[in-house]
Amino acid sequence: MNLTTRILIVDDDAGIRSLVASFLEKHGLQVDGASDPAQMRERLAQADYALVVLDVMMPGEDGLSALRELQKIGGPPVIMLSAVGTDIDRIVGLEIGAEDYLAKPCNPRELLARIRTVLRRTANAASTPAQASDAAREAPATLLYFAGWRIDLETRLLHDPTSRLVDLSDGEFRLLRALVQHPRRVLTRDQLVQYALGADNDSYDRAIDVQISRLRRKLASGEVKAELIRTVRNEGYMFMPAVTRTPAA
Template sequence: MIRYPIRRNVNLSTRILIVDDDTGIRSLVASFLEKHGFQVDAAGHPAEMRERLAQADYALIVLDVMMPGEDGLSALRELQRVGGPPVIMLSAVGTDIDRIVGLEIGAEDYLAKPCNPRELLARIRTVLRRTAHAPAAAGAVATPAPAATAGAGADAAVLYFAGWRIDLETRLLHDPQDQPVDLSDGEFRLLRALVQHPRRVLTRDQLVQYAMGAESDSYDRAIDVQVSRLRRKLASGEARADLIRTVRNEGYMFVPAVTRTRDA
């Protein structure tokens, strides 16, 4: 599987790729973001996006949905498969269904076009704040699970539940067969919030705060979408039990007991 290169000499905190077939929109968005301190490159279609990604790293991609030929949702699926940067989707089709589809595939956020450039800037800054301190997981080596101690304290390095293992430092999740399971940034943050508060009912507002931060502008439905995605991934292999329980009119509860170790 081809993965995009990582070049540490690039300032990832400020480099963004705009992918849109509309030249005017690309120019407008790029100009506005550059005035606010970002380095911006542009691509007119997904094939050009892939060329750009092969040449440089980006902190974030702003990706249009409606493009001739290959559309943005198809491009987003590929980015999720190969481990691309976080994505904010833009679309002239701004219905709830389209928004949910984009989030289910793996977008960090979704804006309807035309959008206010200042709103896009705020969303970009929010996503970058969430991902700024995420350590790279590439090349990490799984270690055997040491004996775990009771309790799931927030400062634990490695957490265990129902045969699964999640390393909070390397952001790696392994299933009961010790196979790695890919998680988007949003999925990792949500799972981390759940395993650090097991067997407690957490409201959607609490999950937004624990997973995204107090300043996040994420909404309840985004949590529902990410819970749905997490459930599918946690049902892989031989583990078929639903580990995340929906509590009607309340929120969600992480069902299994969680144990911990400080030694990654």
């Protein structure tokens, strides 16, 4: 990460924009600011940004509406910030396509860590299939196979049965990793939060349901239409296919 990595902070509070920008710039990021979604769109038309940090609560057009517009045009990845931090806002933000969601006020170091995670995921997704294959050969012990799919736990790459690279958000990758490492076992939502996000994470049950829904849609893109993630009523989820560490014969 270097000064060419450009981030856009969208917040109607000039003081917050200044403080966040100052901290992130000390850690190697180039940061621009926008006071509202209209100015955000002007900035995006003028320059390329690796990521947008977008406030939810703004006068006029709110952040969720702005996020919907960004998703329609295939804009950069977005981390949402909200002073309210209610479950419904988080769920809607994740459903629309936000990569992550933080409640305000947030620790700048945590925001920096989330930004770095999203940027790493984006960089991995940009790898070509040839590069992905080379990386997989270099770390065979990390390769897991299920129902024709292949996931590399080191390079964080997922390939469908046709060898097409499937883009996963950081949260989706961590959730899939937890599932494939515990196949044919019922995992509760609390267990999935701990396995995928860590014991100290403050995520909630519904967030796991949202991520499972998004992950299912991506796994449904393969040619094999078998049920991969089963909902176990009142308990949690079970990863159905057998998982192996060597290619099927």
